[in-house]
Amino acid sequence: MAACSKPEPPPAPPPPKVEAPAAATTYTPKPSPTLAAVRKRGWLACGVNPGLAGFAFADDRGAWRGFDVDICRAVAAATLGDANAVRFTPLTATDRFTALRAGKIDVLSRNTSWTLARDAGEGIDFTAITYFDGEGFLAPKALALTSADELNGARICVQGGTASETNLADYFKARGLKYQPVVVKTEAEARALYQNDGCDAFTADVSALASSRSVMNTPNAHVILPTVISKEPQSPAVRQDDPVWTDIVRWTIYSLILAEELGVSSKTAADLQKNSPDPRVRRLLGADGDFGAPLGLKADFGYQAIAQVGAYDEIFDRNVGKGSALKLERGHNALWNAAQPGLLYAPPIR
Known part of the structure; x- marks a missing residue:
């Protein structure tokens, strides 16, 4: 009987040891x-x-x-x-x-x-x-303008030292149009000049133009043209x-x-x-x-x-x-x- 008995199978090997993943490092920013x-x-x-x-x-x-x-x-x-x-x-x-x-x-x-x-x-x-936002143009409603391209040869008020000044030059140059820049220091100066016929149109970001128009003597006499010439985030x-x-x-x-x-x-x-x-x-x-x-x-x-x-x-x-x-x-x-x-x-x- 002993000769007929089968030896017991060897024990199963233990599962391979899996190393635990290293703990994620946490970055600590320096105080502001x-x-x-x-x-x-x-x-x-x-x-x-x-x-x-x-x-x-x-x-x-x-x-x-x-x-x-x-x-x-x-x-x-x-x-x-x-x-x-x-x-x-x-x-x-x-x-x-x-x-x-x-x-x-x-x-x-x-x-x-x-x-x-x-x-x-x-x-x-x-x-x-x-x-x-984006740069646009404010002009008298009486001129009945439909595009900034109709401002060829116009005097345009623009604030110096701003992106508006550069965008204005780029836009007119790219289209072969001419204009006379009337450069001022502040939005208030541009608004005052524009209202007193010191320029034919006023360019700035559309939001700034809407702001300026809201405090003019006759806001409804002026329109923001549909032309937007830049991206201003x-x-x-x-x-x-x-x-x-x-x-x-x-x-x-x-x-x-x-x-x-x-x-x-x-x-x-x-x-x-x-x-x-x-x-x-x-x-x-x-x-x-x-x-x-x-x-x-x-x-x-x-x-x-x-x-x-x-x-x-x-x-x-x-x-x-x-x-x-x-x-x-x-x-x-x-x-x-x-x-x-x-x-x-x-x-x-x-």
Whole structure:
């Protein structure tokens, strides 16, 4: 019987040992010196246009108002918890970058187009596009013009030291047209000259033209021609030597855009922070996760900006849109997924 028995099979070899994957390294950004300076002094220094209705202007009481002003208030709310902790410095087109580089302001929020020469050559960083614009022309309605090409030989007011001056020259040169540039220092000077027949037309970004027309003596006597000759993506700018501060301003702006996309407003933010089942809303408002930590901010930085200043649509409507004197259409500044899609798009918070 022993001879007939089969030997037991050898035990199965143990499974090969699998090394556990190495733990992912976590990058820790250096603290932002700009944020530290802002917190130490207790207020944000913001550079704005000296006076552009709808975008940046001091009202009869001396309080600053406007679309670009509200962007700075949102940054103050995100960083300091107080949207009113801002001091505004009016800056011309020629001194705006110098003031930023010199540390006189923390953020430049002043109808400034994002271009390669400025981004790479001015020692500044653009943060996020807040307004998609383009250069146009304002002309008397009585001339019945239908295109900028009909301005051949005209005197055209343009602000010196701006992209508008270069775009104007490029447009007329490319078409073999002639014009007489009337170069001025500020939008206010251009508006005054134009109204007093110092030039036949006035060129600037379409939003700036709408702003200027709104404060003219007879706004309805002037039209913005349908010709748009450039792309002018406008963005707040910061110094190039503080990448975390760049991210702080950038993600404050994106939070405002995401708020509109997700249906969050200044009126609903508090309730949604507590009760929303949507993970995207909860992350935006700081209820889940701590996405403020890499920026050196509290988890609810987005909530503070939205609750105190408003979502992007609220800021747009009350300053330059349907709730304002300018009555600008959303156009390119509509959300990417709107019924009439625009270019406004923010990366996700996750």
